[in-house]
Amino acid sequence: MAEQTPPHDGAPRAGHGRPAGQAGGDHAGHGGHGGHDKHAGHDPEMFRRRFWLCLLLTLPVVATSHMVMDWLGYSLEFPGRSWVGPVLGSVVFWWGGWPFLVGAVREVRDRAPGMMLLVAMAITVAYAASLATSLGAFDLDFWWELAALVTIMLLGHWQEMKAIGQARGALAALAALLPDDAERVTGDGGLERVAVAELRVGDVVLVRPGGRVPADGRVVDGAAELDESMITGESRPVPHSVGDRVVAGTVATDSAVRVRVEALGEETTLAGIQRMVAQAQQSSGRAQVLADRFAAGLFYVATATAVLTVLAWTTLGDRDEAVVRTVTVLVIACPHALGLAIPLVIALSTGLAASSGILVKDRLALERMRTVDAVLFDKTGTLTRGEHAVTDRAAAAGSDPDDLLRIAAGVESDSEHPLARAIVAAAGPRGGPAPATGFRSLPGRGVQATVAGREYAVGGPALLRELGVRLPDELTTATDRWSARGAAVLYLVRLPDAALGAFALTDEVRPEAREAIAELRAQGVRTIAMITGDARPVAEAVAADLGFTPGVDEVFAEVLPADKDGKVTELQRRGLTVAMVGDGVNDAPALARADVGIAIGAGTDVAIESAGVVLASSDPRGVTAVIRLSRASYRKMLQNLAWAAGYNVVALPLAAGVLAWAGLALSPALAAVLMSASTIVVALNAQLLRRVRLGPTGPVGPGSEPAGAAAADRAAG
Numbered sequence: 001m002a003e004q005t006p007p008h009d010g011a012p013r014a015g016h017g018r019p020a021g022q023a024g025g026d027h028a029g030h031g032g033h034g035g036h037d038k039h040a041g042h043d044p045e046m047f048r049r050r051f052w053l054c055l056l057l058t059l060p061v062v063a064t065s066h067m068v069m070d071w072l073g074y075s076l077e078f079p080g081r082s083w084v085g086p087v088l089g090s091v092v093f094w095w096g097g098w099p100f101l102v103g104a105v106r107e108v109r110d111r112a113p114g115m116m117l118l119v120a121m122a123i124t125v126a127y128a129a130s131l132a133t134s135l136g137a138f139d140l141d142f143w144w145e146l147a148a149l150v151t152i153m154l155l156g157h158w159q160e161m162k163a164i165g166q167a168r169g170a171l172a173a174l175a176a177l178l179p180d181d182a183e184r185v186t187g188d189g190g191l192e193r194v195a196v197a198e199l200r201v202g203d204v205v206l207v208r209p210g211g212r213v214p215a216d217g218r219v220v221d222g223a224a225e226l227d228e229s230m231i232t233g234e235s236r237p238v239p240h241s242v243g244d245r246v247v248a249g250t251v252a253t254d255s256a257v258r259v260r261v262e263a264l265g266e267e268t269t270l271a272g273i274q275r276m277v278a279q280a281q282q283s284s285g286r287a288q289v290l291a292d293r294f295a296a297g298l299f300y301v302a303t304a305t306a307v308l309t310v311l312a313w314t315t316l317g318d319r320d321e322a323v324v325r326t327v328t329v330l331v332i333a334c335p336h337a338l339g340l341a342i343p344l345v346i347a348l349s350t351g352l353a354a355s356s357g358i359l360v361k362d363r364l365a366l367e368r369m370r371t372v373d374a375v376l377f378d379k380t381g382t383l384t385r386g387e388h389a390v391t392d393r394a395a396a397a398g399s400d401p402d403d404l405l406r407i408a409a410g411v412e413s414d415s416e417h418p419l420a421r422a423i424v425a426a427a428g429p430r431g432g433p434a435p436a437t438g439f440r441s442l443p444g445r446g447v448q449a450t451v452a453g454r455e456y457a458v459g460g461p462a463l464l465r466e467l468g469v470r471l472p473d474e475l476t477t478a479t480d481r482w483s484a485r486g487a488a489v490l491y492l493v494r495l496p497d498a499a500l501g502a503f504a505l506t507d508e509v510r511p512e513a514r515e516a517i518a519e520l521r522a523q524g525v526r527t528i529a530m531i532t533g534d535a536r537p538v539a540e541a542v543a544a545d546l547g548f549t550p551g552v553d554e555v556f557a558e559v560l561p562a563d564k565d566g567k568v569t570e571l572q573r574r575g576l577t578v579a580m581v582g583d584g585v586n587d588a589p590a591l592a593r594a595d596v597g598i599a600i601g602a603g604t605d606v607a608i609e610s611a612g613v614v615l616a617s618s619d620p621r622g623v624t625a626v627i628r629l630s631r632a633s634y635r636k637m638l639q640n641l642a643w644a645a646g647y648n649v650v651a652l653p654l655a656a657g658v659l660a661w662a663g664l665a666l667s668p669a670l671a672a673v674l675m676s677a678s679t680i681v682v683a684l685n686a687q688l689l690r691r692v693r694l695g696p697t698g699p700v701g702p703g704s705e706p707a708g709a710a711a712a713d714r715a716a717g
Contacts, residue, residue: 085143365612
């Protein structure tokens with residue numbers, strides 16, 4: 001198991017459905033970029049309260065301002081009016097501005113000047129100028145602008161942190177999936193209701209219809225369809241029966257089941273997913289590095305601009321305007337929008353991905369997906385189901401293929417061999433296996449049983465050789481064709497030597513894999529490749545079934561496990577950016593070698609650990625969803641960066657007063673409004689990511705597992 005994550009990361013407490021650290025401010029984590037998380041410990045509710053109270057205090061300050069009264073043409077005189085501004089303005093500065101002042105001290109102490117320091121400098125200069133005005137040093141009516149400035153700053157921070165909180169709601173939503181209590185089966189077969197925190201590994205719990213599974217485990221009694229959409233993104237309920245693994249937080253939709261607990265708390269799949277989402281939201285990419293550098297440089301640019309503004313206006317002999325312009329420069333330069341541009345997109349994209357069954361371990365992997373021009377799929381278990389199914393049937397003259405399939409299924413019904421299971425499953429829709437008795441295994445050859453008083457055997461070529469059976473021409477023609485494409489062939493023989501029918505069994509291609517290939521081509525992916533250890537005829541047949549384009553798409557067949565990463569390198573040497581999709585232990589080196597490794601969540605822990613993105617289900621259509629999300633999120637990052645940077649480039653000169661001669665100059669209060677508006681624009685633009693269609697990542701299927709608890713735990717690091 002991975003190292004335990006500290007409680008503040010949003011992971012659930014052991015056995016409980018509430019996220020630790022939820023009550024405090026989760027805003028501490030923008031990853032430390034650009035000074036943007038320097039108000040650690042704050043939360044949206046704190047800023048909301050301060051905003052509304054400061055707004056109430058600001059209204060009388062504005063109403064009693066001579067400047068405002070002159071603008072609106074009214075007069076308001078009463079004893080003590082001149083003290084309204086200084087008294088209430090001081091309260092707004094010290095109480096409303098306190099979070100900014102504390103954040104500024106922290107940035108100075110950490111030697112990481114950023115947004116909080118700029119805000120603190122602006123309101124401190126404004127407060128000092130207001131005090132100086134009240135003492136007669138300046139002829140400014142500045143208290144109302146100071147109060148308005150602090151109030152609007154609080155509004156901007158409240159909305160910003162609220163947006164971040166909504167984006168990170170994926171973590172809270174995941175934690176809320178766990179119920180608070182469970183029905184535990186007692187030693188005498190009764191039931192007792194206990195808190196989830198009281199459950200222990202090995203306990204058996206009853207999950208009623210409509211109830212949530214309280215912990216990871218396996219079904220020991222009953223069968224039910226479970227809604228796993230919150231884990232895998234699959235919209236359809238998935239059937240589970242005795243022996244199948246179930247995941248905490250999923251919902252039994254139609255029947256009750258009893259589940260033996262195998263993992264609790266930090267070891268559950270849900271907790272591992274939470275850690276992966278939190279890790280991805282805190283990671284940074286190239287766009288974030290660019291934003292960080294710009295935000296860090298903005299402090300020095302703003303400070304230099306403010307100094308030049310003071311000197312220029314003082315030289316021109318206008319001390320009052322020097323103060324006003326300096327405050328405006330410091331206000332307009334506050335990098336709210338810049339600080340929010342990338343972290344909000346990261347939080348939203350990873351949260352949206354998790355809700356669709358796409359777990360982003362490495363933020364850079366998601367960012368790189370937009371540039372991928374070659375996708376290399378491992379065949380078995382990724383493009384195919386990884387289990388055999390009956391794909392063709394042939395019958396001797398005078399026999400009905402459906403009747404033969406039912407007889408073969410009856411003979412095989414007591415066998416546990418995977419090919420036997422495929423025969424039995426194929427007979428299900430056709431009336432099920434015929435009743436059989438006297439089952440007997442023929443090691444290395446097949447099985448034998450009695451159906452309707454006649455002896456039958458089912459087996460491969462070795463069975464035919466032992467019995468000396470000669471195939472009719474119609475069966476020979478069919479089976480030769482099947483063998484040429486690599487299918488396994490089983491024969492139904494009525495003893496002693498009459499061959500009645502034959503069945504082709506292949507590793508069935510996933511229907512959703514064909515959709516994935518078609519959509520990748522529509523997305524402009526240059527090369528789609530498949531890699532397998534199977535013989536070339538088998539690989540070519542699967543490629544044709546998937547719709548591969550000869551001469552464009554590639555098939556790597558008969559590849560040894562140790563050579564898979566070499567094929568990735570071969571593609572990269574051609575100048576291609578490669579995404580590798582796999583699920584096995586032998587895929588791990590190739591996943592690590594690829595520009596982006598994508599692990600199928602139903603695969604092995606090693607494959608998941610080696611990948612940058614994990615698909616919680618086994619649906620390859622998730623690859624196309626990752627590309628869509630990557631392109632959309634990168635587009636939003638660039639749009640937000642362009643807006644935030646462009647806003648400062650235009651607004652800073654206006655704030656300094658370069659066009660004051662033309663009557664175009666910003667007041668500090670208007671600068672604060674524009675600064676907050678730019679933050680809201682960035683937040684709203686990021687929210688448009690929610691319109692990206694990720695779609696379902698497909699059914700997991702009975703008995704298959706989403707990313708295992710241990711795998712998710714290790715992947716989350």
